Amino acid sequence: MSRPDRAGLAWALFEGGRVPYVMMLGVVFMPYFAKTVVGDAVGGQAEVANFAKYAGFAAACTAPFLGALLDQRGRRKPWIVAFMAILVTVVAALWFAQPGGVGLPVTVVVTLLVLGKLFYTYTEMLHNSLLASAASGRSMAQLSGLSITIGSLSGFLFLIFVLIALVLPTQGTNMSSATPLYGLDIASFQHLRIVPVLAALLLLVACVPLLLYARDYPSTNKSWGASFSGAFAYLGGLSRHLRAQPNAAKFLLARMIYADGIAAISIFTGVLAGGVMGWSATELLLLGIGQLAAAATGAFFLARLDMRVGSKRTLQIMLSGMILALLVIVGTSPDKIFFVPLANSPLAWGGPVFQRVTDVIFLALLLTMTGLTSGTTASSRALLASLSPASEAGAYFGLYAMAGTVTAWLAPMAIGWATQATNSQQAGFVPVIALLAIGLALLSTVKPSTTVRKDQE
Known part of the structure; x- marks a missing residue:
């Protein structure tokens, strides 16, 4: 296996910020939101279902056309900057999701989750689309595998940190210090609400090498009108391939x-x-x-x-x-x-x-x-x-x-x-x-x- 160059490594490192976000949602924030913020496990699962439903519907309506439009425009990095800015902001804002009517209402939290999932999907699409350029003649499978390895390791270390520094101290164990790091207040669940903020910071850090060193596609210099027409034509023509x-x-x-x-x-x-x-x-x-x-x-x-x-x-x-x-x-x-x-x-x-x-x-x-x-x-x-x-x-x-x-x-x-x-x-x-x-x-x-x-x- 050939070693990736700086551009390829920058592309692969981006996955190191994405996996902790996914793990944060699945095993930290979503259970906290369902059981504590909503206050009812069954009702909480229904609210989580609403978030996933709305996010999926929004992605279904927009992501296919957005992908086709990006192919017409060429460059991806300006879009990554815009989408990551929104993603990092809404993920960090989950800090204000508190139980008992304090902080953000449940509907606002669900809205933040929908926006986070939607723009996560957009950045995933942009990241995947840069793979061919990042590999630069090397095996795309090898570089893709490296990114998965980096993401898995990052997610593993992230959860270990959350467990030892933020959660175990609240469980009456001798495995860590008596109180969570940073002087977080357990009564208001700050030790759990800080996890989305940390995940947002990792997303931001992982984005920097991608923007600085990863290769981007050149601009097509098409007008917006021509880009929209080309995107519609591309989507309209795909069905012909399936009949054959x-x-x-x-x-x-x-x-x-x-x-x-x-x-x-x-x-x-x-x-x-x-x-x-x-x-x-x-x-x-x-x-x-x-x-x-x-x-x-x-x-x-x-x-x-x-x-x-x-x-x-x-x-x-x-x-x-x-x-x-x-x-x-x-x-x-x-x-x-x-x-x-x-x-x-x-x-x-x-x-x-x-x-x-x-x-x-x-x-x-x-x-x-x-x-x-x-x-x-x-x-x-x-x-x-x-x-x-x-x-x-x-x-x-x-x-x-x-x-x-x-x-x-x-x-x-x-x-x-x-x-x-x-x-x-x-x-x-x-x-x-x-x-x-x-x-x-x-x-x-x-x-x-x-x-x-x-x-x-």
Whole structure:
């Protein structure tokens, strides 16, 4: 593997600011918002569903056209500056989300979360679009892998810091100092509300090398009118490619459905664990750390499975495993395992965290599911590459990116509806199982290519 130059490394380092933001939302802020700010785990999950639904709908309506417009304009860095300024501001503003009617109202917090998720999606699109320029003739797969490694390491260190410096001191443990760093007030949850601020700072720091050293595309010097016309023409012409490649079209439809379910899992896992199992902030942080390890382990082994049995079969195995894990998860709580009630809640050990047998089982299921989801992106990309003509790869991967946003509102909307209709967090996850099952069924209709493309040999 060749070493990346300064521009490539600057591109890869950007992921080091993005992963902590995602982990902060999933295992720190969302559970705090649902259980403490809203004050009701079930109602809180419904509010989180509203945030994800609105953010997904906004992305579906704007991201595809924005991506096409950026291709017409050329340069990305000015857009990154604008979008990152908004993202950092709204993430840091989550500091003012306090319980008991103090600080920002719930509706304002949800609005901030929607804006954060939307502009995170925009910056992700911009960052991905710079990969070809950043690689500069080197393997894009290698540079992409390096960025994932940097992001995972950054997320791991970030959660470790939050655990030791901010959360453990509030749990009566001797593992750290008696009070959180910076003199934060525990009574007003400053030790949790500071985490989004720290995540915003990491986003800002990670952005600096990208703006200074990463290669940008040259300006096309097109007028705004010509750019808008070109973007509309590009989007209008993509559908023609699908009629000639029905298997690629069926796969993109399947991926659009199951990817929506997988995205919902990452958003709602911490809320579900905190509400159903009553896990503390320490346990949720340990869950996040474990998920990073499970994702790295899963990606390693699933990549090798993909090479042995093919991308379609590997995706079928992953989706089937996720469905089975979710079926057990929705039937497991402190006093039951897979819908079977327990006479009491037996203890697994006498330690400070995950004490009950059901805690250990629930944790194992969540980590297993994370490990399975870690390989879906790589196998999905590989399967589409084998199904699409090499001369039209750009058009098909443009559709692939669009499919990731078109129905991003569907799973959160369904989760919110099911949660409110049943007054149960676990029942709220049933639509996710349905989405994964539909995606799996559609995937079974796809016939993998029997030929090997020259660019994949």
